[in-house]
Amino acid sequence: MRLPLSRFLSKVDTRAALAGLVLAMGAVGGVAWGVVTALDYTDTLERAESNLRQSAELLETHSRSALIRSLERLDRVSAALDGGGMAAVAGDGLPELLSAPVGTVSVMDGSGRDLFGPAIDFHIPSASALRAMAAADGGTGILMAPGDVHGGPVVAIGRRIAGRSGEKEGAVFVTQPSASLSAVLRVLDDGGRRIAGLFRIDGSPVFGAGDPIPGLFDGGGAVGSGTGWLGGQSYVMAWRRMSAPPGGALPVVAVVAEPRTHVLAPWWSRVERAAVVAGASLAALLALGVLAWGSLRREETAVKALAEAKARLEQRVDERTADLSAANQKLAEALSDAERANAAKGRFLAAANHDLRQPFQALRLFHHLLGGRLKDAGSQSIAQKMGEALESGEKLLHSLLEVATLDAGVVRPVIAAVPIAPVLNDAVGEFREAAAAKGLEVRLVPSRAVVRTDPAMLGRILHHLLGNAIAFTSGGGILIGCRHRGQWLRIEVWDTGAGIPADQLDAIFEDFVQLNNPERDRRRGLGLGLSKVRRKAALLGHTVEVRSRPGHGSVFSIVVPIAAADSAATAATVKGGGAAAPDNRRILVVEDDPMQRAAIQLLLETWGHTVTAAADGEAALAAVRLSGGMPEVIVTDFRLPGALTGVDIVRAVGDIAGHPVPGVILTGDTAPERIREAVATGCRLLHKPFTPSLLKDALAAIGAPDPASPRQHAVTATI
Structure with a gap:
């Protein structure tokens, strides 16, 4: 059967449009994928270089810290020998040589012969080592090379020694065990793929990686990164020239390198996954085009089903909402009943404590009168058993009323x-x-x-x-x-x-x-x-x-x-509440609640104190450092925003002041572990809510701080 021309053209146009759309989307996706892949490639290398620069900085910082004492010892020893040459080894420089720890200082003449200290087994002959190190000192005058002392690996740091004529007669070395530099290499280790070590300016290794890197540092920059070849393999590397105080530099460069293939391995993995995703996306696009013809009919069916489901869902939501409202109403009624029952319980306890005692009191009186009138032994025995039962009932009544009263919260202790x-x-x-x-x-x-x-x-x-x-x-x-x-x-x-x-x-x-x-x-x-x-x-x-x-x-x-304190006079003062805190004390208040913080600050200032207020531990410590004056007392909440608690703040301020600073911890937490933690610092503890008189008593009991005295222990008030 032949189709009408217009219908045929319509089908052709639809197919052409769908094919063009698929091709256009594929082209756009391919270009976008290529651009993103190229940017990701560049970004991967830049991130690797950035990470390696940080690692080189870490290696340089750690190595400098580990070598600083050896450098200082080298300065002292070389200063004692320089100008006196090898003759000073047994003369003026001998005290300084002997003052160094045994086995850490060695002196050799220009021919490499050892004159003092343990022999350093350099990896090349000593005389050649001196010439090689002098050629690679980078103008710093400091010689560095790896070696062994008594079979143990060391890093030797040396300096040429001039004689009385000014000519270089030999060198003095201070050795540093290589083990002291190994910790950071373990941190930088990446399964054996990463190379890290110290190299001289000429590229020969001093510590760590063993292969030389010739020509890498010809530019002379203190910090650098890039790519290079090591052992026939391409590496991404970063280096940092080691500095020496004050403001100088050592002829050593800290280098961290990673194989380029390892750096780009994640990028290749992303490229492969992206290619799979792109292929799957294109296949899905083609499949969607095939399925598009039947989508309208399915869409109509789905829309109708969705409308029906929506109507059913709305009906169920209305039903559940009604049920929830009814449940909430019942809950509100139950809560109201519980509140009324609690109030009634209080009234009942107050009445029962009086009314139930009356009949028991009458029974006790009648029992006493009856006992006086009974003459025969049998009746008196019955009366005695009746008295025992009455006494047992009274004890049970008293105990039950006491337990119920305690549970109802009626009892208020007078502290x-x-x-x-x-x-x-x-x-x-x-x-x-x-x-x-x-x-x-x-x-x-x-x-x-x-x-x-x-x-x-x-x-x-x-x-x-x-x-x-x-x-x-x-x-x-x-x-x-x-x-x-x-x-x-x-x-x-x-x-x-x-x-x-x-x-x-x-x-x-x-x-x-x-x-x-x-x-x-x-x-x-x-x-x-x-x-x-x-x-x-x-x-x-x-x-x-x-x-x-x-x-x-x-x-x-x-x-x-x-x-x-354990004295009657102090007890009388505390009991009478007449103790007064010293006037005009510097008090640090730390409280995260603005209203409570303002109220405490106003109360303390009304009493004549100078108050510094802060909302958390970091702000409090910053205020202490900026003010220049240490607080005499700290009043702080226990739980505060951030990592510091009130107890931590008291300890930290004491560390800044150089002596313990007394503190008053405010808390609503009555957990025993909180109380023990506060007491361990010698602080006083006030449970919220507290009265102003309790705070004044606590401040009064804290005497004027004495930096030379141990941490002051004082009253712990509990409400």
Whole structure:
């Protein structure tokens, strides 16, 4: 069947256009690929030369650092010998020669005969070596060559020595073990492909790569790079003339070279991958042209399916949005219910603490009256058992109310500076009779420390610990004492009881956990004592620890911050809050929150201090260096932007000042590791939020800094 002419021409034009488009895109892609490949080739070589220049600089810097002492020793020895010639070796120059480390200085005459020091085994005869090195000294007067001393490779650095007539009579050499220069070669090693070493101006090797590079340094430039041939292979290389202080130069060039084939290997790989991609792209373009004829019909089908899928998706989104809104509404209602329940819990605790005690109080009174009226032994026995049950219920009520009150956040500790002695005496005195009844000895090691704590709450903690120690100790005794640990006082309660298994040391602080009491005998307690100890210690910011050996006993410790020096006068000052910080101190404040930083700065300036404020550690150290005056106190947040914490800043400023600078660390983090890290620096610790009086107390407790004294330890306040 014959096609109409217009339809035939339309088909021909479409095919021609498609073929022209494919050819044009192929040509453009080929040109673009060629240009990009050429630019990539140039860029690859430039990057290689740049990297090699950096490596040459690293090699030169390291080698200069390693050789600097030998050069200085050479200057001293040659100065002592120059003008006296070889006669000075046994004369005026001998003290300087003998002062050098053994085996590092050698002297030879013009014929290469050794006059002093170990013999240097140059790779050419000594006399020829002197002439070769003199010809290659580059006008510096310094001779350098590789050799061996006692079988060990060295780099010999020498200088010609003139006699009294001015003629060169010999040379003095200072040897440097080659091993001291090897570290940087290991860094520059690239699987054996890269060449690195030190060469004289004439291209002969001094250290590292062994093949000479003749004519490479004829230009005389201090720094250079380019390509060259080594051993019949093309290399990309860079070199750097070694400098010598002050402002001089050595006849040595640091050279780093890499085979050109290795440098261009990534480029060739990219070229191959690009060729594959280009071929695949062209094939894909042709395939797309073949598939273009049927694309319209498939496109219509796809558009229709997409529209249907979009409608279904919108419907599902609407359904999920409605579900999410309902869930959010339920969550808001649950949150509101929880807040109301929490408020109701507080009101309940306040009422229950009073109302539940009333019927128990009445029961106690009625029980007492009933006991007085009962005459027969059987009734009195029943009344006694009733009293025991009543007492057990009262203990359970008190414990449950105390735990619930602690969990509800109703309890607010009153932190103050407190002498520890009366707290310990009261706790021990409370249990002496109970211990004596079991035949146990309670021994107290006195302490004059003053701590920051709530004395009543700390006393209750010690009450629980001592009660447990006596309850679970059948023989031996109880010891309570204190240990100083930096800014902390460690109060320890030792017993000789049965001990606690290692896998139960954490479980004993949980509610209603009792070891060795499966029958839940209430006479042995309720299992709430240590859980209350943990809660109270958390409120006070103290740390509770336990160590135990089954069959030997246990040690419970409460770690409390020290408030002041161990004297009654200091304790009275801290307790009364009357201590005043010295006026007009230079204080560095570091706080990343602008509002808190401004508030602290204004507060300190109101007290008469000179304040420098910074937002992070780098800014703080920069301000200290620029101001010229060292801060007397540092007040800093613990967590700050950047790499430095508040503890790091205190250490860094102390290093700049040359003596410890006292610091006050502000933090909302109560983790024990944070507290220990701050205490390790001797800093004070204030937990946010803190009152101005606490900050003033902390500053007052920090005396005027004495650079000659050790780091000052002071109050650690915890809220």
